Amino acid sequence: MSGPLSGLKVVEMAGIGPAPLAGQFLADLGADVVLIERKSGSADPTDINNRGKRSAALNLKTAEGIEAALALIANADVLIEGFRPGVMERMGLGPADCHAVNPRLVFARMTGWGQDGPMAQMAGHDINYLGLTGFLHATGRADDVPTPPLNIGADYAGGTMFLLFGIMSALYERQSSGKGQVVDAAMVDGASALMSLIHSMIAKGFWSEQRESNLLDGGAPFYRAYECADGKFLSVGPLEPQFFAELVRLAGLPDDHRATQNDPRTWPDRRDAYAEVFRTKSRDEWADIFDGSDACAAPILSWSEAPDHPHLAARGTFTTQADVTQAAPAPRFDRTPPAAPGLPPAPGSDTEIVLAEAGCDDNTLARLRAAGAFT
Secondary structure (H helix, E strand, O other), X not given: OOOOOOOOEEEEEOOOOHHHHHHHHHHHOOOEEEEEEOOXXXXXXXXXXXXXXXXXXXXXXXXXXXXXXXXXXXOOOEEEEOOOXXXXXXXXXXXXXXXXXXXXXXXXXXXXXXOOOOOOOOOOOHHHHHHHHOOHHHOOOOOOOOOOOOOHHHHHHHHHXXXXXXXXXXXXXXXXXXXXXEEEEEHHHHHHHHOHHHHHHHHOOOOOOOOOOOOOOXXXXXXXEEEOOOOOEEEEOOOOHHHHHHHHHHHOOOHHHHOOOOOXXXXXXXXXXXXXXXXXXOHHHHHHHHOOOXXXXXXXXXXXXXXXXXXXXXXXXXEEEOOEEEEOOOOOOOOOOOOOOOOOOOOOOOHHHHHHHOOOOHHHHHHHHHOOOEO
């Protein structure tokens, strides 16, 4: 393994959503991530969230399967799980069970609602967590229903990133205390924390609860998407006056708009007027006009177009593994660059290897195998 996290040992309980992405990011940067699966199977090169990991298939409904899982956990720095509160405890893999065999373990828990509270046991998805926190209320057009921003806001920004932040914080604290701890990462907490700027603007009276009437929600004519002559789209976002001046100059907008850029009373009419201007040329014509400028205008690309854009191609932002296009590891490091991401493992392909590395001898492996601990 190579990368800044080389030497870090992680056990991840297989699941969906933000926890697998957290494991992927750790593996991307060099951590040895062992995924505990329910059963063996074939490798899937499109399973990007599991790239670079190793896999053990264990029957956690047996005492021997739990024994095998604890053997892996005893040798790990971090455990990642994304089940409902109480599931790990009922299996015999709760924090107390794991810390009994590994007091230094960082036990990282990922849920939508959190480990406690009246909704902790309810099912939910990204759209629900965004809805509860006020996040979703602010997205979409004023005359339409709120529009979910894919599953990025709660699952990945409010979930994965705060889970990783918690893991790294707990690992840092462990250097002085010598002890692990439980990280309770809830998507409702993370999504709420992401809105600190908006909360500040609300407190200052600079943000309305009416969608599409604010600086960053499409209300401002200089911060929104516009349709072009070919039906494709352009993103426009020059917030600062000097950048807005560049947009005005290059797009041929009225120069007197610069003086009243931030007057919300002018925004509705200007949104319509700017829309007419941007419909006069194709997306790529506008991209050429703004290329190299500070106008903060860029083409809105499709999934298939993005990897071939000259800037992203020059940086190697995307990579292709087994004919599957995917994002390259991020961020980047000058002294300890990570290797190219490995392919996703076949579920169960590394079961006995990782258990042997964790200290299980041949007799123990034979006993576990005979008892049906491996699936």
